[in-house]
Structure formats: structure tokens, C-alpha cells
Amino acid sequence: MSSFIEFKHIHFKYQQGEDWALKDVSFHIEDNEWVAIIGHNGSGKSTIAKLMNGLLFPQEGEIRVQDLVVNEETIWDVRKKVGMVFQNPDNQFVGTTVVDDVAFGLENHGIPREEMITRIDNSLRAVNMEDYYNHEPHRLSGGQKQRVAIASVLAVAPELVIFDEATAMLDPKGRATIMETVQQVRETKNVSIVTITHDLNEVTFADRVIVMNEGKVWFEGTPREVFKQHEELQKIGLDTPFVTQVSRVLESKGINLVKEPINHKELMDELWTLYSIK
């Protein structure tokens, strides 16, 4: 019962007569846990995000956020607990300036003005955007807009933040700053994080990974366990990181790596222990 959010046998379709977008999906996310959900386009991963804060409702099954069952009556409370950052930086920027945008969510939740000011300050500082108070969105880069979106969500002090392909439309620099920001948030605040992505390098930061395929949970495990499924992942259209690919070849040539390396450093260290002891 300690799970923060729980999906119980969820079935969902967008329209009657269509195929199920989600088929019997069950999983849970703990307090302060970072879960990555991956899958190629159309695997149902974004649908999950929208179900989590009541933007959509399942036809079958039950979603629970702490002690709340997500339904029409509870959505406003659920949305206080579950914040969401979307893919398109432009289409979620409501305010005419940075500070207005962060204020928007706070205004919606009826936070008094004095408290708003401190919350805006803190959350903009948390994403390193404190120098951009009065900037207009069209003068910001995509990455900066996404950081403002994160600040807007953090200001409301949610217990879970969902990143629904929040880096997909950014350049590498923007992507890197967003991933840094997420890690920073994770270290400094008491929040669970769900990142929905098809960038496998982003997955390595998560505690746990849920791999979606054709509307079903296809695999669940640590990043290391997921990357061990190298060949299977490629079959369902997901690319594994370079390090995983190299490790596979090395192993096939008789170099036995003890644990599955998930980044360059780990691979180098593995090789080091193997070849410097001799």
C-alpha cells in the first residue's frame, strides 16, 4: 500500500471500435522513485502519462494516486500531486513572460500572492532560469522553455513529475540541460519522477525501466537488466546504447564482462579489472 501511484489492469482505447491502446497494463511507482517508460512511437507510453493525471480515463481497471482513485471528482486533487511536462515547448507556455507562466499554475490553485513570489523565485532558481524573469517565450530557446515548464510544475510542489518526451524536440544542448535539471530536482526534492522517452541514454539515470510494446508492459527492470535484452529490444524497434552494443561484441569474442556496463566509464572499469590484474 506504500506505492505512490498504482495502475491495476488498465485497458484503454481512444475511440470505440479502435484497437486497445493499452492492454491490461499494471505497474506501480514508489515514493521518490525514478521510473523511465520507453517504447517506440505508438507503443502506448504517452497514453500512460495522460492517464496518470486524469487527462484521460481508462475504460477498464483502476488507477490510484496515494489514497485517491483517479476519476472526475478527484482530478483537481490528483493534479496537485502529479505535475506534467509535455513534449512541445511552445504549446505549454501559457504566460506572456517567464514569471507569468510559472505563476499560472499557482494562480489556478489559489496560492496567495506573497507565497507565489517566494515559490516562483525558488522554482526558477531550481532550474537555473532566475535571470529570465521577464523574458518572452519567443526570445527563449526550446531548452529554456522546457526548463520554465519544469519550474511551473515544481512551483505547485507536486509529489510526482511526469516528463512526457520532454526532450524530444530539443537540440543536444537543450537535452543535456534538461537531464541535468531533472537529476538536480531528484537530488534536492522529495519527488518521484517518470520520464517517457525513446532516448536510451536518458534511461540509464532511472531506478527502474518499464518497456512498452504494442500497448503492453513488455519488460520491467533496472536499466542494466533492460539492456541485457539487447537483441529483443532491437526486435521491437528500440536502439540500445553504443556501450551495450560494443559490450555484446566483446563478449562474443570471449571477453567476459561481469556486470552489464551502462556507460563508458563502467565499460572502461570492467576492462581495467580484466586486463590490468593479469
Place this chain on the structure above:
Amino acid sequence: MSNSFIIGQYVPGSSIVHRLDPRTKITIIFFFVIIIFFANNLLSYGVLAFFALLSMFTTKIKISYILKGLKPVWFIVIFTFILHLLVTKDGEVLFSIFSFEVYSGALYKGLEISLRFTLLILMTSLLTLTTTPISITDGVESMLNPLRKIHFPVHELALMMSISLRFIPTLMQETEKISKAQASRGVDFRTGKMKERIKAVVPLLVPLFVSAFKRAEELAMAMEARGYNGGEGRTKFRELKLQRVDAFIFIFSALILVVFFFTRV
């Protein structure tokens, strides 16, 4: 981006005019527009022109830039001036070009209308040059607030205005992008017969509408996800407060107003 897009676009600054409360500026300009029709002699126009020019210099925006912004308006001013010369037949004949006789009354009337027009445009563009659109919206919202009592949707109106303002630059960028993409596919927006040019707009408009709808849908979802549930129970971050400088400017403007009525005949 063409230069015509920057007419009246906000230019950041910290002059007194920039710092005034938007309500102060809107009120003053409102009265200025009314009063301009009461001017009836050279001196009274002089007072108004003095006030407008003084405001213009106080903004500390480059004069050349302001004048350049007024460029498209010059055409209308000159056009109305000439029209008056040709049509009005008051006073004595001053001189004649070809068989057209120009009357003194026409010259006076033409000058007067042109001057009025120029002052009007100058003052209103000073408002938009020194006030961010969102402050103008705030000002309007605050001034309309009493209408809430008769269930006029002030909050919704203000939200609509601010979202439109927010998306104008985005949609302009989008228009430019799509028109460039279609131009690369051989659409010619610039030359050809009227009929062809109208036809050329379709490949621009359809994608624009499609994307605007998609944006609206996503924005609505994002707003909902952030807890937007109508105006009820909402607090407000933006707050307007009249400062000492507003009081000062009000008094100064009132003074000018008094002087103005003394100069009238």
C-alpha cells in the same frame, strides 16, 4: 522578417513613460484623443503637439525609429491632405494648378486633419512602444473590473487577450516558416494575377489552421494539467499599483489640459 512587423512593437527601456502604470497611460491617451477634437486654433494645437513631442522625447527611444514606424501612416496623412485640397471649397482662392483652384480654407482644413491624425497615431504608438502588451491587458482588465458585477466575463476576456498576445509571435514565426516551405515548392506569393495570388494563399492557410488547432488542443491540455478550472477561486500574481510618478504625471497632464482650454478661442 519584414520591417512592417515592428511598428509599435514594445521597446524595452526604463524611462518615466516606461515605468508609468498602464492605466495612467491609457487614461491620458483616452483623454488626449477626445481633446484633440476640441482644438480650434494654432496655439491650442501647439499645446497638444508640445505635449506629444515631450512624451516622445521622454521615452528615450530613438526618434528615427519612432518616425520610421510611422512610415505607412504618412501615406494616409498626405493622401487626406491632398483630398482636402481638391474637394474643400472654402475661403479665397490661393492659387490654381492646371484648372484646379486651391482655396485657403482647404489648405487650413487639410493641415488640421493631417496634424490631428499624426498626433493621434503618435500618441497611441507611444503607448505600445513603452508598454508590454501584457501590461496593457492588465490595465484594461483592471479598468473593466467594475463590469464583473453585471457578469461581464472580465477574467475570460483578459485570459483570451493574454493568450492571443502570447501566441502572435509564435504564429508569425510559423507563417514565415510555412510560406518559405511552400515557396521552396514553387509557390509564388509575390507576382502573378490577383486570382493566382489568392490561390497561392491556400497552401499557406490550410497548414496554419491545422497547426493552430493542434496548438490550441495541446495548450488546453497543458492548462488543464496545471489545474486550470476557470476563473473561480483563482488568485492573481500581477498586481498594478499607482506610484508617485503616476500622480505627478496626472497632475502635469491636468495642468496641460487647463492651459489647453485657455488657449482655445
Place this chain on the structure above:
Amino acid sequence: MDIIFNKVSHIYQPNTPFEFKALENVSFHIQSGSYVAIIGHTGSGKSTLIQHLNGLVKPTSGEVKIGDYVITPEKKLKDVMTLREKVGIVFQYPEHQLFEETVEKDISFGPQNFNIAQEVVQKRIPELLKAVQLPENILQRSPFDLSGGQMRRVAIAGVLVMDPKILVLDEPTAGLDPRGQKEIMDMFYRVHQEEERTTILVTHSMEDALKYADHVIIMDHGKVYMEGPPLEIFKDQEALNNVGLDIPEVIQFLNKLESKFHISIPFRGQSVEQLGKEVAEAFKRGDKSE
């Protein structure tokens, strides 16, 4: 068709408070038939640069030559349509330019503007669909009913149908999943090789630049920062890091092997498979010089 930039500068909104120098004194020469990657951060001037290639914008100073078509600041663009017919640009998120009722009409839209005979277009369409991997029965469907990936392919077909001599790609895979990205990039490479076509790829992906391009131009703050064959460019990690760019992961990996184990394997464009084999052999031989 060679592409020559001679001291090209481009300034947006000159003499206003919003003045912005997008390109500054840019010069380069792209040989006909080459595959060039242009890399740089958002705002480094890449988009402005490519808009000079078919006369969407003119330089503020300097000169652009595309084959024998010359664009200078002073002269009006003459017969710009002849240029645009030869230079096809696939813009970022090209699916945003779709507007016709059917896929077929949308693909035929460009050729129609350039007065290419209907029969020629009809002949091209089947092979075109094969190239972008779309089924033939898609032709009569509305482009707005398709999935994002399919819409992207239709839009790309709408540019390829003109059979451009120069193909300009502005981050053509942005927003696609890894599988879609690879398919599209491989497709463009085939299209590039088929005829003596010049391809210009604007990208953030060092991996793609390394894999496909034979020449790389690095842009920074409106200037050409580095230029050369990819393997040369990616040797200089420090120079790239200085403008906030990375080198491809493969080369990072080989560099680390070199510094940690003194194993030196030069990169010649090996596949991961081949590379892993070479690394394994090096370790087994005990290739380390202590």
C-alpha cells in the same frame, strides 16, 4: 552544381533595436555531388545559411553562387523559380507544409508549380513511394489521417518528386523514434548516391555527420568555425568542446581506450561489430605499452 559562398553576411532587421547578425563573413565552396553536414547550435546561423541556397533570403553583403545562378544583395532575384526547381529543401518538421486533400495531390503540388508534365510526375510517384517506404494505397488518403511518421514521409516525397540536383535537409529526423530516424537517414543516403546529387544536411547528430557526410562545416555565432572531412574535424575534441559540441560516441570511446589502455585503434568508419572485434583482439594480444 557547385555551391560557393563568398564573404556572405546576413543581418536581420538592420538599424533597429532588434538588429541581429545571423551570418558574418561566411565563405566556403561545396563541390557538386558531395554530402555536406552543417553542424552548430540553435542560433549559430544554420537556418539562415540554407535559406540562401534557393533564394528565400538574400545576403546583406557578399555573394552566393549556386551553379551559375548568382545571388547578390543589390540585384533582384531573376527567375528564382529555375533555382528553386533545382534546390529542394526539406525543412524541419516538413509535415507542417501538407495541405492537399490527398497524398497524391500533395506530392504533385510542387511539380505543378514548376510546370513539370503530369505524365512525368505519374511515372515518378511509384518509385518515390518505394524510396520513402509508403504503400501505394496511401495515395488517395488524406495526409491528415496518417501517423506522424507517415506524414513526414509524404512531405519528403513532395520535395523529392522534383528530382532536385541539390537536396537540403534541415534536421529531417527531429522528433522521430530511433527506428524511424535510421530509416529516413538511410533513405536519403540512397537518394544521394543514385545520381550526382549534392546533399546538405543540417544536423545536431555527430553520429550522422560521421556516418554519411564527406565534408563537415561547423558553425558558431554566424561564422564558419571549422571545416573539413569528418574524420579530421572529429580529431580535435578540444576545439569542438570549446563551442559546446561533442565528438561522436565511437571516437570518444576510442580516445578513452587510447588514454587508459594505450590501445590505439584508428577510426576508419568501422561498424560496431568490426570495431568490437578489433578491440577484443587488441586486448587479447595484450597491446599495452606500460
